[in-house]
Amino acid sequence: MAGGRGRATATLIAVAVVLGWLVVGGIAGPYSGRLGEVSTNDNASFLPAEAEATRAQDLSARFTEKETTPALVVYERTSGITDADKQVAAADAARFAQVPGVVGPLPPPIPSQDGKALQVVVPVDGADGDQIISVVDQLRAIAGEKRDGLTVDVAGPAGLLADLIEVFSAIDGPLLLVTLVVVLIILLVVYRSPVLWIAPLLAAGMSYSLASVFVYFLAKNDVVKLNGQAQGILTVLVFGAGTDYALLLIARYREELHRHAHPWDAMKTAWRGAAPAIIASGGTVILSLLCLLLSSLNSNRALGPVAAIGIAATLLVMLTFLPALLVLGGRWAFWPRVPRRDQADPQAEHGIWSRIAGFVARRARLVWLVTAAVLGLLILGLPQLGVTTLGQTDLFTKRTDSVAGQEVIARHFPGGTGSPATIFTTQQTAQQVAQVAQGVPGVASVRPLTDAGQSGPPDPNAQPKVVDGRVELQATLADPPDSNGAERTIRDLREAVHAVPGADAVVGGFTAINVDTSDASARDRNVIIPVVLVVIAIILALLLRALFAPLLLIATVVLSFLATLGLCALIFKYLLDFPGVDQSFPLFAFVFLVALGIDYNIFLMSRVREESVKRGTRAGVLAGLAVTGGVITSAGIVLAATFSALAVLPLVVLVELGVAVAVGVLIDTIIVRSLLVPALSYDIGPKVWWPSRLSRSTRDGDHRIAEGAHRAH
Incomplete structure (x- = not known):
């Protein structure tokens, strides 16, 4: 009787939690589509106040009544500019001066020395993105594209900014759609259930809506500066990390359903087992992202809290809303593979991972030596990375009007004309x-x-x-x-x-802004990377209650990061034909790869420690690998796939970051977490938990494993 009342109370609690979150989602949902309203993409505003280019901007304001951003309208005829072409350009210039937002009068068209091009400098009032887009669109409408062999393009800082803003304004729809489709397909493959995918996908959408509300109001009140890059990363990060946490919780819940008669009891046990690892994982990512507040660039400082808010919202939703949904769904949420109460050994359900664990036990030292050597070979590609500031013609994956215009300027004028x-x-x-x-x-x-x-x-x-x-x-x-x-x-x-x-x-000036941004990026790498490593080491030490294991895990993730950069350098140069990477790329890649890559080691080693207490270290390593292998691999594939969705955006910087995170996560999941870390931990044995008491404990399981491995040799 008491059990019946308890189950009824549990159901009411789950219903109340789900309804409460649905109300929150109804309020927060519309804000996910309004982030573009509070986004800015003015690179100059991201510079530190002490930068020389910033001081120059302050001085420039004293010399001009209005701050302007130049648009360069360039006319080219390969056979030579005619008198009629000059008249067309002069007539266009007169019309340009009448466009609202253009600061006139305009100088006459500037001919090139080779006589094949003309250039009109059009100062645009202010640096407001919306106004610049409006003016540039009108300039392009007036000039047209081609007039009897005379090509016309709008380039310069204003043309570039207009093209950038147009790309970023399209982030919300296509990127979100691609991310949702990718996650849906993978969840269907992983669960092979027509029902179960709904819960994690609905929870991830709820997380994104909740994060969007906070980010919207913080950006609207100038607490953070949101740009298109941060907006795109927020989308894939929330859905990728959220699905990861959901997979871990659902896998543990399914495991406990074999041991408990009622879903509520199974969820309580699963939550207690999975929540510490999920919280530690999310906390690691949040604190690593907040280290970006140490950056001297406002753009980096904005990305840190924006992405951290996304992870915090995801943690909250995945540990409250998702468990309530799963409890209400009961066992039938897993249909047609419904878990029965049968005390099944979870290792038996993961035969392939039990076999991998056995292979690691038999060849532990060879496994970690070979995998470390493979990662070391990939690092040899690092010199091909070519850290640089991508030029305007290199910034987009497709040829835009501003890129075409810049190419004309480079052919016929001193490159800096107009800027x-x-x-x-x-x-x-x-x-x-x-x-x-x-x-x-x-x-x-x-x-x-x-x-x-x-x-x-x-x-x-x-x-x-x-x-x-x-x-x-x-x-x-x-x-x-x-x-x-x-x-x-x-x-x-x-x-x-x-x-x-x-x-x-x-x-x-424009180029000086790029120089100071590049210098600030180099400084940020030298400051932030060591701080992130220290933060992660502290979190791991607290979670694993050891010092040696955290250092070991950090070393493997750094090795994985360097190998990823080496492999990506080869991919960017020889497969994608990119000219290089931006100065911000190594820092962003490090923060995301190390923070997210350490997640899988947290998931693995927290379970290994739990099993080691009961079985002994070596037996615990094998049990932890067998039980978590499938879910962590699925989580890695989900995260890699969601970040690869950034490749749909026509910006080289975001494509490179998406490819790097996808490649790095797969290396972490398949090589580092599946082979390198278990093999190292197995080979080292109990000492991996030094200096805790567990490092001095040798249980029968370790003796039996060691004897079996010796006989196998």
């Missing part, structure tokens, strides 16, 4: 600084900003504009402003003008 480097110096040293700047290799020309601004050709007799005792010089670079050559020129230019006594020179 000059700006030099701010004192009035007394302006002439000397201009002479020094002109002598820097890679600088095509230097002219002062006059009261007439940039309109019209330079007047050699015009006096420079002086504001607060300072003068602005504009240096046109020979290379495209987003190229490696232009960045080298900016570094040389800074070194040269900083050496002028009393000049107090500050160099800024």
Whole structure:
């Protein structure tokens, strides 16, 4: 009787939890589609305040009534520009000046020296993304695409930003759809049930909705800066990690259904067994992501809390909403493979993993030596990685209008035309600084900003504009402003003008922003990576109550990370034909690969420790591998597949990150967690738990395993 009342109470609790979460989902759901409203993609706003380019922006605001972002409209006729073409460009320029948001009057079209191209510089008011998109769309509508052999493209910083924002604005729909389809297919394959997939997918969607609410209001109130990159990563991270946690809990629940008569009792036991590992896993990812707050780049600092919020929401939903759904579904949620109460040995249900465990026991030392050597060989590909700042023509996986225009500019004009480097110096040293700047290799020309601004050709007799005792010089670079050559020129230019006594020179502009972003990324790698490793070591030490095992696990994950980078370098160069990776790539890849890769070792080793207490270390390693092998492999495949969904976006940076995480997770799952870690732990034996009491405990299971392995040899 009491048991019946208890089951009825348990059912009511589960119903209340599910209904409560459905109400939350109804409120939070619409916000998942509104993140684009509070997203910004202005790279300059992500720079640290102390960066030289940031100081240059502050000085530039004093010299202009309005902040502008230049669009470059380029006309090309390979047979040579005609008088009619010049008239078309001049007429277009007059129409451009009438577009709301364009700061006029515009300078006349600039002819190229080879006579095959014209260029119109169109300053766009402000750096607001929506306005820039609107203006660029109108410029493209006015100019058209091709006029009797005359090609017209809109490029420059404004054209690039408009194309970027257009790509990011399409993230929500296609990426979310692809992610959902990928997760659905894998869940159907894993569970072979027409019903069970609903629970984890519904819980993952609930997690995403909950995370979206918090991210929306934090971004709307300027607590965090949300950009398209963080938005895309949030989507795949929540669905990937959420499905991982669901798989682990459901596998443990199914196991306990064989031992308990009632689903509520089975879930209580499963929750107590799986929750510590899930919480430790999620906590590791959250704290690793929050280490990005140490970054000097606002874009990195934004990604950290945005992704951490996603994981926190996922943990909360997966440990409350999902268990309640499963309890209500009972055993029949697993139909047609309904688990019966039969005290079945879970190892017997995973025959292939029992055989792998047996192989590890017989050849432990050979297994870990060979797998470590294979990972070491993959590391040899690292020199091919080519860490660089991707240029505008390298940024997209498909050819956009801004890319086409930049190629025209590179063919016919000094690369920096329309996007000059700006030099701010004192009035007394302006002439000397201009002479020094002109002598820097890679600088095509230097002219002062006059009261007439940039309109019209330079007047050699015009006096420079002086504001607060300072003068602005504009240096046109020979290379495209987003190229490696232009960045080298900016570094040389800074070194040269900083050496002028009393000049107090500050160099800024589009290329300088890229340079300072690159330097900040390098600094962030050196600071954040060691901190993440320390954080993970502390969490593992607390979870496993040991010191040696955490160091061992971290060493294997770092080895896996380096091997992943080496393999990805070969994939990017020889399969995908990418020119390199962005400066931010190694840090992002490290944070996600190490934080997520350590998850599988947490899932494995927490179960190994649990079994070791009962059976002995070596027997515990084999039991833990046999029981968790299937679910952890499935979880790894799910996470790899969800991150590979980033490949649908036409941005090289996100495609590379998606490929890296997918490859790294598969290496972690198939090689590191299945072979390397179990073999090492088995070979080391109880000492792996040093200095805890478990390291001094030798149970009969260890003796029997050791004797069996010796006889096999």
